[in-house]
């Protein structure tokens with residue numbers, strides 16, 4: 543008999559097209575039941591007292607595990623991976639150094655890619671003045687990151703090698719969001735191939751469908 547799976551009550555707070563796509567994809571990969579609750583940024587729900595009690599930073603994702611909140615993609619992925627390691631969110635790490643290298647990749651996307659994407663997509667969040675310079679600088683930073691990613695992806699299909707990991711979905715979320723901000727991704731051909739490979743993963747499609755259904759159920763409230 544296979545060993546019994548750990549059981550937890552899981553509920554995740556998400557935003558439409560937000561970096562919560564990474565958490566949703568991680569949850570779909572793990573395959574445990576969960577509920578999703580869409581936050582409408584447009585209604586300021588992420589800064590409302592009810593949500594600030596869950597995450598005082600006023601940001602999604604927040605994963606509620608047996609009634610307790612866990613915030614930040616990196617922490618959520620780490621916990622999910624340690625709780626259900628056989629799901630393959632990250633490759634098996636043979637020692638503490640390899641594990642730290644995996645964290646390094648996740649931290650790189652969270653702390654370097656994400657702010658650059660923001661500068662391109664929502665530059666008004668980085669300035670009280672003119673947004674054009676912020677967007678331009680964001681574009682320069684994105685280009686540097688995409689150059690590096692494209693070089694790495696010339697050597698291998700996914701970030702860690704032949705197999706998908708959640709780092710690929712995190713990178714994917716970052717670069718497609720810069721495109722939502724009007725940034726042209728076409729010069730990076732290995733990134734284009736990576737994009738198609740990531741989007742073909744069933745857990746990615748399931749996560750997107752789940753996000754879309756949550757959005758469709760609430761978008762009428764904005765009319």
Ligand SMILES: N[C@@H](CCC(=O)N[C@@H](CS)C(=O)NCC(=O)O)C(=O)O
Pocket residue numbers: 557560561562588600601602603613614615616652
């Ligand atoms: N470092 C955080 C970033 C979370 C984050 O910035 N989430 C965005 C959505 S992509 C958000 O909630 N933004 C609302 C805001 O910052 O006011 C993580 O990786 O979880």
